[in-house]
Amino acid sequence: MEREIYLDNSATTRCFPEVVSLMDRILLEEYGNPSSLHHKGVEAEREIRKAKEILADILKCSPRNLIFTSCGTESDNISLIGGALANQREGKHLITTKIEHPAILETCKYLASQGFEITYLPVDENGLVNPEDVKNAVREDTILVSVMHTNNEIGALEPIEEIGRVIKEKNPKTLFHVDAVQGFGKNVIHPKQMKIDLLSASGHKIHAPKGVGLLYIGDGVKVRNILFGGGQQGGMRSGTENVASIAGMALAAKMLYDHLDEDRDRLYEMKQRFLDRVTRIEGVHANGKTGRDSAPHVISLSIEGVRAEVLLHALEEKNIYVSAGSACSSNRPHISETLLAIGTPKEYLDSTLRFSTSVMNTDEDMDDAAAALEQLLPFLRKYTRQ
Amino acid sequence: MRYHAFLIKYAEIGIKGKNRKLFEEALCQQIRLQLKKCEGTFTIDRTSGRIFVNCESEYDYDEVVEHLCRVFGIAGICPTVILPVMPIAELKKAAADFFGQEYPDRAHSFKVQTRRLAKNYPIDSMEINAELGEAILSAYPESRVDVHNPEILFHAEVRERIYLYTHVIPGPGGLPLGSGGKAMLLLSGGIDSPVAGWMVAKRGLKIDATYFNAPPYTSERALQKVIDLASIVARYTGPIYLHNINFTEIQLYIYEKCPHDELTIIMRRYMMRIAEAIAKRTKCDALVTGESIGQVASQTTRALGVTNAAVETLPVFRPLIAFDKEDIITISKKIGTYDTSILPYEDCCTIFVAKHPVTKPLLSVIQDHEGNLREKIDEMFQRALDTDEILIVDENGSRVFKHREDPLTEGM
Numbered sequence: 078m079e080r081e082i083y084l085d086n087s088a089t090t091r092c093f094p095e096v097v098s099l100m101d102r103i104l105l106e107e108y109g110n111p112s113s114l115h116h117k118g119v120e121a122e123r124e125i126r127k128a129k130e131i132l133a134d135i136l137k138c139s140p141r142n143l144i145f146t147s148c149g150t151e152s153d154n155i156s157l158i159g160g161a162l163a164n165q166r167e168g169k170h171l172i173t174t175k176i177e178h179p180a181i182l183e184t185c186k187y188l189a190s191q192g193f194e195i196t197y198l199p200v201d202e203n204g205l206v207n208p209e210d211v212k213n214a215v216r217e218d219t220i221l222v223s224v225m226h227t228n229n230e231i232g233a234l235e236p237i238e239e240i241g242r243v244i245k246e247k248n249p250k251t252l253f254h255v256d257a258v259q260g261f262g263k264n265v266i267h268p269k270q271m272k273i274d275l276l277s278a279s280g281h282k283i284h285a286p287k288g289v290g291l292l293y294i295g296d297g298v299k300v301r302n303i304l305f306g307g308g309q310q311g312g313m314r315s316g317t318e319n320v321a322s323i324a325g326m327a328l329a330a331k332m333l334y335d336h337l338d339e340d341r342d343r344l345y346e347m348k349q350r351f352l353d354r355v356t357r358i359e360g361v362h363a364n365g366k367t368g369r370d371s372a373p374h375v376i377s378l379s380i381e382g383v384r385a386e387v388l389l390h391a392l393e394e395k396n397i398y399v400s401a402g403s404a405c406s407s408n409r410p411h412i413s414e415t416l417l418a419i420g421t422p423k424e425y426l427d428s429t430l431r432f433s434t435s436v437m438n439t440d441e442d443m444d445d446a447a448a449a450l451e452q453l454l455p456f457l458r459k460y461t462r463q
Numbered sequence: 464m465r466y467h468a469f470l471i472k473y474a475e476i477g478i479k480g481k482n483r484k485l486f487e488e489a490l491c492q493q494i495r496l497q498l499k500k501c502e503g504t505f506t507i508d509r510t511s512g513r514i515f516v517n518c519e520s521e522y523d524y525d526e527v528v529e530h531l532c533r534v535f536g537i538a539g540i541c542p543t544v545i546l547p548v549m550p551i552a553e554l555k556k557a558a559a560d561f562f563g564q565e566y567p568d569r570a571h572s573f574k575v576q577t578r579r580l581a582k583n584y585p586i587d588s589m590e591i592n593a594e595l596g597e598a599i600l601s602a603y604p605e606s607r608v609d610v611h612n613p614e615i616l617f618h619a620e621v622r623e624r625i626y627l628y629t630h631v632i633p634g635p636g637g638l639p640l641g642s643g644g645k646a647m648l649l650l651s652g653g654i655d656s657p658v659a660g661w662m663v664a665k666r667g668l669k670i671d672a673t674y675f676n677a678p679p680y681t682s683e684r685a686l687q688k689v690i691d692l693a694s695i696v697a698r699y700t701g702p703i704y705l706h707n708i709n710f711t712e713i714q715l716y717i718y719e720k721c722p723h724d725e726l727t728i729i730m731r732r733y734m735m736r737i738a739e740a741i742a743k744r745t746k747c748d749a750l751v752t753g754e755s756i757g758q759v760a761s762q763t764t765r766a767l768g769v770t771n772a773a774v775e776t777l778p779v780f781r782p783l784i785a786f787d788k789e790d791i792i793t794i795s796k797k798i799g800t801y802d803t804s805i806l807p808y809e810d811c812c813t814i815f816v817a818k819h820p821v822t823k824p825l826l827s828v829i830q831d832h833e834g835n836l837r838e839k840i841d842e843m844f845q846r847a848l849d850t851d852e853i854l855i856v857d858e859n860g861s862r863v864f865k866h867r868e869d870p871l872t873e874g875m
Contacts, residue, residue, distance in 0.1 A: 388679070390679030391678075460718050
């Protein structure tokens with residue numbers, strides 16, 4: 078079997094071994110319930126406090142602004158539903174974009190069914206929201222705007238700072254939520270400075286395990302809890318804290334942010350190296366921006382004359398793992414909202430692959446993946462539908 | 464424990480002459496296998512043309528009935544109470560009580576039908592009928608007797624003990640599994656083939672299956688779906704040996720060498736040939752497909768004929784041949800395969816489907832075009848057979864019985 082090349086890091090990442098050892102220790106030794114009065118409880122609580130301090134340092138906020146959840150989806154749900162419920166007396170209007178993750182779009186659909194009005198902003202051919210559009214959409218009764226930091230499919234970096242500014246200029250009461258599940262760990266994000274009121278992040282996208290998420294809630298931001306129970310985390314998120322995973326997420330974040338600049342440089346170089354080579358193949362196009370104004374770790378390619386899912390499985394046979402932009406299947410075609418929103422031509426909707434890197438990848442991975450494409454495409458294109 | 468036993472009615476196997484004993488044994492064996500999956504202790508009692516499942520401990524009624532309903536060969540299941548032999552006066556009271564329990568609203572027409580096998584019981588069956596009928600009528604004035612078209616047949620059998628039953632839960636019918644030999648099912652991820660397998664099993668055949676995968680055009684999930692389907696069918700048929708064959712190389716070669724509108728039909732002919740080769744190797748006596756007249760281009764009468772001609776000696780059973788899609792769906796819902804069949808990941812082979820495939824192929828023309836494959840097809844055929852990965856699939860999952868020898872990744 079060939080060496081494993083994992084290029085699906087936007088789906089999930091491999092844990093850092095250091096994270097696993099830390100969690101191993103906590104699960105075996107500091108396994109107490111942080112709410113317990115005795116020593117075991119205090120010990121566990123201390124791990125959570127430490128994690129909050131690390132993450133607060135990274136986000137340049139206070140530890141009291143941070144809530145731990147089970148995943149990015151939960152953080153998004155609390156932000157939107159909890160934010161909408163707590164502020165509905167101010168108005169019932171929310172704004173988001175057409176290219177958000179389903180965790181946002183489906184939650185908005187639910188809110189619409191509960192009497193809220195949702196405005197979906199378009200994006201340009203690079204997947205970017207125009208801050209001018211945000212400004213025009215914000216009204217007196219707009220209670221929340223949600224825009225993602227980094228698009229998961231094409232790696233568009235949204236102009237978050239500018240959007241934050243125009244929202245607050247137009248309506249200081251409007252909350253600004255940012256889904257940073259793809260952006261956290263790869264970019265400097267300082268919510269307070271960027272006028273972000275609510276921010277979602279996830280552990281398993283940054284080399285920590287699945288099952289833990291982060292939610293930043295700015296000072297004075299009104300959000301209602303949507304889970305009810307033992308009143309942990311100030312009542313905002315009841316449920317015994319996932320101590321080991323929380324500590325793991327904080328350690329992973331620290332490891333990433335300690336070397337952020339070098340790693341970003343390296344990821345951008347790998348991206349460029351790969352793109353330089355594969356875009357030379359006939360009929361291979363990169364979607365969205367590709368330079369330092371795009372996400373360092375997401376590469377979206379549309380490939381003429383090949384169905385993405387077939388290419389995905391062909392790469393899989395070479396032990397290379399990627400994602401398909403849209404999953405094809407004979408009886409339930411799933412068309413990507415993001416690809417539609419950026420105006421991807423119809424013939425490419427079914428031919429778009431995402432390669433997403435992490436700090437664990439190397440130049441060699443990118444070279445081998447590019448070589449695999451060079452080798453597979455002529456072969457697969459020989460057998461296309463007439 | 465509301466019922467002490469289940470009387471098993473079987474229709475067809477009663478007429479199998481000298482083989483009757485073999486069929487009965489096969490049926491009892493299948494009943495035993497299904498009851499093993501249920502809570503409780505049961506014994507099977509075979510006397511005078513009746514099979515009784517005696518419940519020797521507490522049990523879950525719904526679970527037992529559900530499992531008995533999966534035993535092919537059972538025409539009806541009658542939940543029965545067993546009483547000691549007692550004088551008619553006591554029997555009358557017991558019969559009326561039982562009727563009341565079985566039909567709480569009681570406003571039904573009924574007829575009592577007695578079989579007196581213990582000839583030493585003091586009164587004969589006609590008299591018992593009359594006595595019990597009278598007892599029920601007087602206990603429940605809202606009921607009435609109708610000897611011609613009763614809503615309820617109230618059965619009493621007087622043997623060494625007395626058996627009472629009124630309900631007959633319909634079983635699946637058919638013949639006991641294994642009494643008809645073994646067949647090779649061509650199983651895909653669709654709606655039809657699992658139903659075809661089930662129907663043939665219902666006629667007493669054990670089932671093995673062959674699945675053709677074509678990576679990278681089909682995914683690992685497509686295989687998982689087929690395993691899941693086989694696992695549901697295995698609830699009725701017992702463990703299925705699933706042969707997973709890599710078909711990519713042959714498919715691509717056909718694509719290269721043959722007219723594209725004949726692709727599907729030539730592909731199907733090779734699938735039949737491979738399935739037949741495996742069937743012979745594994746001692747199957749027939750092939751089974753889910754084909755149905757006119758459902759798709761490759762299932763027109765002419766196309767079926769051309770496909771069929773690829774099979775050398777084994778008969779091909781097509782139990783769904785004259786079924787409408789709706790009827791097939793109804794059965795697939797009944798046996799529980801439908802929800803899995805309609806999941807996506809069906810297959811990504813659609814690039815091989817021509818826009819306008821031939822619907823009236825001529826065997827001679829197809830054979831002529833298959834001649835284009837002369838150069839490599841024999842070695843490819845052998846290689847495909849060598850990819851055979853055998854999974855044993857039962858209702859709880861699957862395990863690998865034999866790994867594939869040739870992973871067939873070269874050239875990819």
